[in-house]
Structure formats: C-alpha cells, structure tokens
Amino acid sequence: MNFYRKPNLMLPVSLHDARVEKIAMRRGEKPLSGELVLYFPEGIRAEMKGKWDITGSAEVRLGGIDWDFSGIRYYEGDAVKERSFEEFTADLEESSFEIVDESYGYNRSVFSGYRYQEGFFRVEMEIYHFKEAEYFYEAAPVEEVGDLSE
Template identity: 80%
Template sequence: MNFYSKPNPILPVSLHDARVEEISLRRGEKTLSGELTLYFPEGIRAEVEGEWVITGPGEVRFGGIDWDFSGIRCYEGDSVTERSFEEFSADLKESSWEIVEESYGYNRSVFAGYRYRDGFFRVEMEIYHFKETVYFYEDAPEEDMEDFSE
C-alpha cells in the first residue's frame, strides 16, 4: 500500500479580520496577464520574529488572473448576486469588506467575509491565478504592535 501525507503549510501571513478598503485591477491584453491588488490600510496579521502582530498598511497582489474563473458573490437575505471586480471596487467606496475566512489551493485563493449596507451581508471572492501571491506590508509603529501568539 502506498501512502502520502500532504503537509498543511502555515503561512507567515493571514488576512483573517483584515479590512479591504480598496481593490485595483488590470485585465491585461493577453490571457493570464491580469493583476488584482487588495489594499489593507489597517494592516494584516504577520509572523514577525516568532510573534503574530498586526502590521502597518499592506497590500496583496495576485498575478496571472484567469478572469473567466474568478468572481465575487454577494449573499443578501435570500438572494445571491454576482459582481464584477470593477463593480465591487466601486462598492468599496461605500463600506469596507472584512475577510473572515481564507482558503488557498491549486491556483486558487478564496476569501469570504462581510460588508455592511443596511445590515451585514456575506461576500465571497474567488481568484483563479497562475503567478505567486505577493504580500507587501509596512511595519506597525512599535506602540501599536500587539502579540497575537497562542
């Protein structure tokens, strides 16, 4: 009998409880040449010198986007609506989106969380991409650094 155990990698960054205030996108002229960037002015969680802290402002870039298999769904009451990335970018001028769940798999990143418009509603973003995800963030001011280690 053959056996393989897939490791469960723990990333040194997390978007859990991070607020997306803005997104930008570039569709690209060739297939899989687009880029999507999520902006987090309040920072993200990162492991710094063995401790989990909330960083200063940050952004996450996804490249090589396959737009045909990427999308945004909003769940309000009993209805589900699909939003384009352009529409969702405009929506963020009204209120931010807080990520609660994040999942990464074969060329896919999926985020789910909540926005507010006459009450909270769930938003899921699925990004199908073929280039590495790159996380950029500034150090938090020393007085703002909290330890989130378990």
C-alpha cells in the same frame, strides 16, 4: 502501497479580520495577464520575530488571473448576486470588505467575509490565478505592536 501526506501549511501571514479598503485591477491584453491588488491600510496579521502582530499598511498582489473563473458573490438574504470586479471596486468606496476566512489551493484564492450596507451581508471573492500571491506589508508603529500569539 504508495503513501503521501499533504502538509497542513501554516502561512506566516493571515488576512483574518483584515479589511480590504480598495482594490486595483488590470485585465491585461493577453490571457492570464491580469493582476489584482487588495489594499489593507489597517494592516494584516503576520508572524514577526516569532510573534503574531498586526502590521502597518499592507497589500496582496495576485497575478496571472483567469477572469473567466474568478468572481465575487454577495449573499443578501435568500438572494445571491454576482458582482464584477469593477462593480466591487466601486462598492468599496462605500464600505470595506472584512475577510473572515481565506483558503488557497489549486491556483485559487478564496476570501470570504462581510460588508456592511444597511446591515451586514456575506461576500465571497474567488480568484483563479497562475502566479504566486505576494504579500507586502509595513512594520507596525512601535506603540501599536502587540502579541497576538494566544
């Protein structure tokens, strides 16, 4: 009998409770050449020196995007609205997107959370990409560093 155990990966970064203030995108001339950058001016959570802390400003870059299998959905009451990435970019000028849950696998990154617009509503962003996600972040100012390991 063959056996394989899939590791439950724990990334040294987390977008939980991080707020996307804006995104930048490029569709690309060729298939799978698109790029998407999520900006987090208030930072993300990262393991630094053995402790979990809030970073300084951060961004997440996703490349090799297949736009045909990527999308954004707004769940407002009983309605589900599909939004384009261009529409979502404009929407972020009014309010941020707070990520509550993130999942990765099979060339997909899925971020779900909430936006506020006359009340909170759920948002899900699904990105199908062929390049690895890249996380860039600044160290937090010394006075803001805390221990989030608990």
